[in-house]
Amino acid sequence: xxxxxxxxxxxxxxxxxxxxxxxxxxxxxxxxxxxxxxxxxxxxxxxxxxxxxxxxxxxxxxxxxxxxxxxxxxxxxxxxxxxxxxxxxxxxxxxxxxxxxxxxxxxxxxxxxxxxxxxxxxxxxxxxxxxxxxxxxxxxxxxxxxxxxxxxxxxxxxxxxxxxxxxxxxxxxxxxxxxxxxxxxxxxxxxxxxxxxxxxxxxxxxxxxxxxxxxxxxxxxxxxxxxxxxxxxxxxxxxxxxxxxx
Amino acid sequence: xxxxxxxxxxxxxxxxxxxxxxxxxxxxxxxxxxxxxxxxxxxxxxxxxxxxxxxxxxxxxxxxxxxxxxxxxxxxxxxxxxxxxxxxxxxxxxxxxxxxxxxxxxxxxxxxxxxxxxxxxxxxxxxxxxxxxxxxxxxxxxxxxxxxxxxxxxxxxxxxxxxxxxxxxxxxxxxxxxxxxxxxxxxxxxxxxxxxxxxxxxxxxxxxxxxxxxxxxxxxxxxxxxxxxxxxxxxxxxxxxxxxxxxxxxxxx
Numbered sequence: 433x434x435x436x437x438x439x440x441x442x443x444x445x446x447x448x449x450x451x452x453x454x455x456x457x458x459x460x461x462x463x464x465x466x467x468x469x470x471x472x473x474x475x476x477x478x479x480x481x482x483x484x485x486x487x488x489x490x491x492x493x494x495x496x497x498x499x500x501x502x503x504x505x506x507x508x509x510x511x512x513x514x515x516x517x518x519x520x521x522x523x524x525x526x527x528x529x530x531x532x533x534x535x536x537x538x539x540x541x542x543x544x545x546x547x548x549x550x551x552x553x554x555x556x557x558x559x560x561x562x563x564x565x566x567x568x569x570x571x572x573x574x575x576x577x578x579x580x581x582x583x584x585x586x587x588x589x590x591x592x593x594x595x596x597x598x599x600x601x602x603x604x605x606x607x608x609x610x611x612x613x614x615x616x617x618x619x620x621x622x623x624x625x626x627x628x629x630x631x632x633x634x635x636x637x638x639x640x641x642x643x644x645x646x647x648x649x650x651x652x653x654x655x656x657x658x659x660x661x662x663x664x665x666x667x668x669x670x671x672x673x674x675x676x677x678x
Numbered sequence: 679x680x681x682x683x684x685x686x687x688x689x690x691x692x693x694x695x696x697x698x699x700x701x702x703x704x705x706x707x708x709x710x711x712x713x714x715x716x717x718x719x720x721x722x723x724x725x726x727x728x729x730x731x732x733x734x735x736x737x738x739x740x741x742x743x744x745x746x747x748x749x750x751x752x753x754x755x756x757x758x759x760x761x762x763x764x765x766x767x768x769x770x771x772x773x774x775x776x777x778x779x780x781x782x783x784x785x786x787x788x789x790x791x792x793x794x795x796x797x798x799x800x801x802x803x804x805x806x807x808x809x810x811x812x813x814x815x816x817x818x819x820x821x822x823x824x825x826x827x828x829x830x831x832x833x834x835x836x837x838x839x840x841x842x843x844x845x846x847x848x849x850x851x852x853x854x855x856x857x858x859x860x861x862x863x864x865x866x867x868x869x870x871x872x873x874x875x876x877x878x879x880x881x882x883x884x885x886x887x888x889x890x891x892x893x894x895x896x897x898x899x900x901x902x903x904x905x906x907x908x909x910x911x912x913x914x915x916x917x918x919x920x921x922x923x924x925x926x927x928x929x930x931x
Contacts, residue, residue, distance in 0.1 A: 576765050576769045580770075580771075581786075583757050584783035585783060585786050585787045594771065594782065594786075598771070598773035674812075675772050675773045
């Protein structure tokens with residue numbers, strides 16, 4: 433977890449660079465941080481702004497839940513069984529390198545322009561990162577750990593509960609943290625189509641009205657959403673995987 | 679062959695070959711080995727001769743390609759609750775504290791976990807103050823004590839040690855050997871130790887089986903009735919047996 437002081441310095445440096453850029457470029461292109469903060473304060477008093485924030489957050493959380501529920505058990509299954517891995521491995525190698533964002537038109541065609549289509553797109557992006565990490569971590573469980581567990585009288589279920597699951601958990605949190613940046617970026621894309629709520633729409637709408645400070649408000653909110661998610665996963669890892677922090 | 683009344687485990691012509699794309703690779707030649715209850719045996723031999731494979735077969739973790747194993751007169755096909763195994767790399771789970779590692783076998787077997795029983799086991803192995811720490815915070819010697827505690831708390835009839843102290847410095851290794859010998863004197867479990875270290879074999883094995891080259895089989899046996907006795911390593915007899923085992927090993931290489 434980034435220390436509070438480290439964060440403070442990072443934010444101060446960012447604000448300084450941002451302000452210097454605003455002075456250099458002129459307010460018509462790059463609104464300064466003070467102006468954006470003022471706009472954010474006024475926007476935060478409107479119900480509509482919070483609807484945008486709420487919808488984006490809900491979409492990301494729903495995608496996280498769906499992808500976690502699908503990818504983690506599947507990754508555990510593939511990683512724990514050589515036979516399943518032999519069958520599923522080639523499919524993963526073929527599909528993983530495909531940039532998932534190019535599937536956006538297809539996903540929206542299949543799942544529709546509504547919420548399901550948007551959440552499905554985000555979930556697909558997260559799915560592969562979680563699947564690969566979980567599978568690799570499950571495959572990495574040593575023979576010695578298996579022997580130890582079985583020699584204590586453990587069953588396959590005990591192996592899963594006491595060995596595989598705790599050993600893959602840090603990898604899952606790492607995958608979630610890495611995926612956070614990607615999922616927020618893709619959120620902007622999916623919210624630019626077929627919706628009037630969400631930070632993606634908010635930014636594009638501001639752009640259309642040439643409301644420069646509001647564009648930056650949208651960008652700041654998306655950055656904050658990513659940072660909050662990142663730190664949440666970091667804290668969860670510290671709580672659930674104390675042993676991996678030693 | 680039928681099992682005698684006090685026989686603990688018997689390997690009847692046990693051999694193992696691992697399948698590869700180029701065909702089966704032999705790891706262990708046909709091997710006969712039997713242990714009485716409370717007997718201690720050390721297996722020594724060159725690297726890759728199949729010592730550890732034989733141990734894993736005796737633990738019920740590997741199936742022999744030929745032959746079979748009987749534990750107390752019953753065919754052994756899977757791990758048995760009276761057989762405990764300690765591995766060279768300790769086999770501890772880094773996500774569990776020392777106490778949770780030691781308790782794990784009891785929990786898995788749905789046995790009541792008595793806090794006092796765990797405390798006394800940790801104290802016996804001189805890690806009484808380490809219950810709350812994680813294995814990665816311990817030295818190699820302390821980790822192996824935890825692994826021994828986890829095995830001994832299950833009150834095994836047969837304890838299998840696979841090169842248990844190979845990664846540990848010489849003095850700590852001797853202390854751990856003494857600890858195993860002391861535990862054996864108290865409990866009189868059957869003990870099989872796989873080791874490269876001749877002194878370890880002589881300290882712990884009342885019978886020392888010398889295995890031949892790859893794929894190995896037991897070629898020679900040295901009787902060593904004073905093994906596990908206190909202060910045995912400080913006697914002339916100890917070094918004589920070490921020399922005898924060394925000669926047999928060199929003859930069979």
